[in-house]
Amino acid sequence: MYDQVIDKNNPNSALKVTQGAENKRDVNENFLKIVKKAKELSVDDYVEGILSGNRTLLARAITLVESHLYKHQEMAQQVIEKCLKHAGNSIRLGITGVPGVGKSSVIEVLGKMLTSQGHKVAVLAIDPSSERSGGSILGDKTRMELLSCDENAFIRPSPSAGSLGGVARKTREIIILCEAAGFDVVIIETVGVGQSEVLAHSMVDFFLLLQLANAGDELQGIKRGIMEMADAIAINKAEGKEKERSELAASHYRNALHLFPPQESGWQPKVFTCSAYSKMGIDAIWQTILDYVALTKKNGFFYKNRNEQNLRILSETIQQTLLEKFYNSEVAKQKLDIAKDDILDNKVSAYIIAQKLIDEYFQSLEK
Ligand code: GDP
Numbered sequence: 088m089y090d091q092v093i094d095k096n097n098p099n100s101a102l103k104v105t106q107g108a109e110n111k112r113d114v115n116e117n118f119l120k121i122v123k124k125a126k127e128l129s130v131d132d133y134v135e136g137i138l139s140g141n142r143t144l145l146a147r148a149i150t151l152v153e154s155h156l157y158k159h160q161e162m163a164q165q166v167i168e169k170c171l172k173h174a175g176n177s178i179r180l181g182i183t184g185v186p187g188v189g190k191s192s193v194i195e196v197l198g199k200m201l202t203s204q205g206h207k208v209a210v211l212a213i214d215p216s217s218e219r220s221g222g223s224i225l226g227d228k229t230r231m232e233l234l235s236c237d238e239n240a241f242i243r244p245s246p247s248a249g250s251l252g253g254v255a256r257k258t259r260e261i262i263i264l265c266e267a268a269g270f271d272v273v274i275i276e277t278v279g280v281g282q283s284e285v286l287a288h289s290m291v292d293f294f295l296l297l298q299l300a301n302a303g304d305e306l307q308g309i310k311r312g313i314m315e316m317a318d319a320i321a322i323n324k325a326e327g328k329e330k331e332r333s334e335l336a337a338s339h340y341r342n343a344l345h346l347f348p349p350q351e352s353g354w355q356p357k358v359f360t361c362s363a364y365s366k367m368g369i370d371a372i373w374q375t376i377l378d379y380v381a382l383t384k385k386n387g388f389f390y391k392n393r394n395e396q397n398l399r400i401l402s403e404t405i406q407q408t409l410l411e412k413f414y415n416s417e418v419a420k421q422k423l424d425i426a427k428d429d430i431l432d433n434k435v436s437a438y439i440i441a442q443k444l445i446d447e448y449f450q451s452l453e454k
Contacts (some may be wrong), residue, residue, distance in 0.1 A: 130165045137170055137268045140207075142241055145268045152260050153246045167260050170267035175393070177209075177266045177273045178380055181287040183313065184297030189323040190276055191230040192363035193297060193372075198231070200369060201272055202239040209270035210234070213258055213277040213287050214245030241270060252407060255286040259400065262290065288316045289396060292389060293376050296320045300329055300336040300360075314340075315347055318356055319375055325360035326367060333360040352388040354379055418448045 128147070136144025151163040184190050198208045210231065234240045246257040262273050277287040288294050296317040314320070320340050325333030340358045350356070357375050361368030383389035413419055426440045 130162055130169065133162075133166045134169045134267075137166070137264055138173060140269045142238075142268070145241065145264060146243070148264055149243060149261050152257055152264070163260070167263055170263055174263040174266035177262075177271045178293065178376060179262065179273050179275065179291040180376060181275045181277065181284070181291035181294040182297065183277050183284040183287060183294070184323075186278055188297045188299055189363050190297055193321070193323060193361065193369065194274055194276060195231040195234045196363050196366050196369050197373065198234040198240055198274070199237065200373065202234075202237050206272050207239045207241075207270045208234070208237075208272045208274065209241045209243070209262075209265035209268075210274045210276060211243050211258055211261055211265070212245040213251075213254055213275060213283045241265060241268075251282055251286060252403075255290070256404075258286075259290050284313055284316065289399065292383075292392065293318050293379050295372065295376075297323050298336070298340070299324060300333040314343065318350075318352075318354060318379055319359065319372065320344070320356065321359045321361045321368065321372055323361055323363060326362035326365040330360070336360075352379075352383050352392070353386050354382060413445070413448055416448050416451065418444060418451055422447070 128144075133144060133148045133151070137148055148163070148166050151159045151166065154160065154163070182190055182194060194210055198210065201208050231242055235242050243261065246254050246261070258275065262275075265273050275287045275291055277283045284294075294316050296313060296319070298320055300322050320337075322333040322336050322340070337358045337360050344356050344358065347356075359368050359371055359375070361372060363369070380389060383392070414423075422444060426435075426444060429435045430437050430440060
């Protein structure tokens, strides 16, 4: 009876079953072709792309640098080597300061000012938290919204690479790629909480420390070592009611810096106040950087410093590679724990056992 009422072939019935149509792939075929082609990029494709300033290819080359796959690493090294002779023509600027001091805000204003003057600005980060937690202090918030939309700017978060040494190495390699892509100002941002600024300092020409006026006894919070590394200190958020207090803090810093021994660069570190909000003092920071570069190029320190930085990479890489090889060796695996116990039991001197293990390691290589 119901069959008569429910006629599935009746075009007006809600139960009518239409012929199935062929399901279209929900991914655009052209896109698939591009992805497939992109997968097959050669070293020369990457290099050409980078040299022509193609930001997409630059970003992909950086992904290669950051990759842990041996195949990618091998390719990345070839790309870097070919880019090397096109690199070096930038001002490398380090910016550090505690979280919240206004690093990204200052970089945004400085970066926009520079791109409007025709510069190309790359912003890289060294984030010590990526070492421990895989998370990040620098990358959690939406940062530099205007600059990230600027086609003459390139912003890249910190590589997460196991150890801070690994992050440093990758950052140095990324600097080379950015310079080859025509970025003439490379900013390395880092959080002022430890080893990361020492690393950042070891790869830049100019080091800027951002501070706040409201820290009470301002000078206590920062380690002397960081102040000694700074070529300039800027007291940020120095607008409105904070202006006077910031000026006072600046004069404290000026006095403190005078007590430090003169820098090898022949440069006397400068202290400013600035405000990312009111855009005050940002142009003065840039002018100071230009003055510094002019002075140190004239007296040769600029080149000497870069050479020393490169030579340091050589010795650091040798040390690191030797250490890794030793600790991964059979000698270390079999004898290190016993040696540690013997040292703790006062059976043997640490110096003697260290020498013995190293001798045994080198002997094992000869076999
Ligand atoms: P970062 O953690 O050092 O990168 O600091 P951010 O740039 O994220 O800034 C931290 C907070 O300080 C944000 O809420 C900013 O809006 C604010 N800030 C940054 N620069 C200034 C400034 O010049 N004046 C004032 N009043 N606030 C600022």
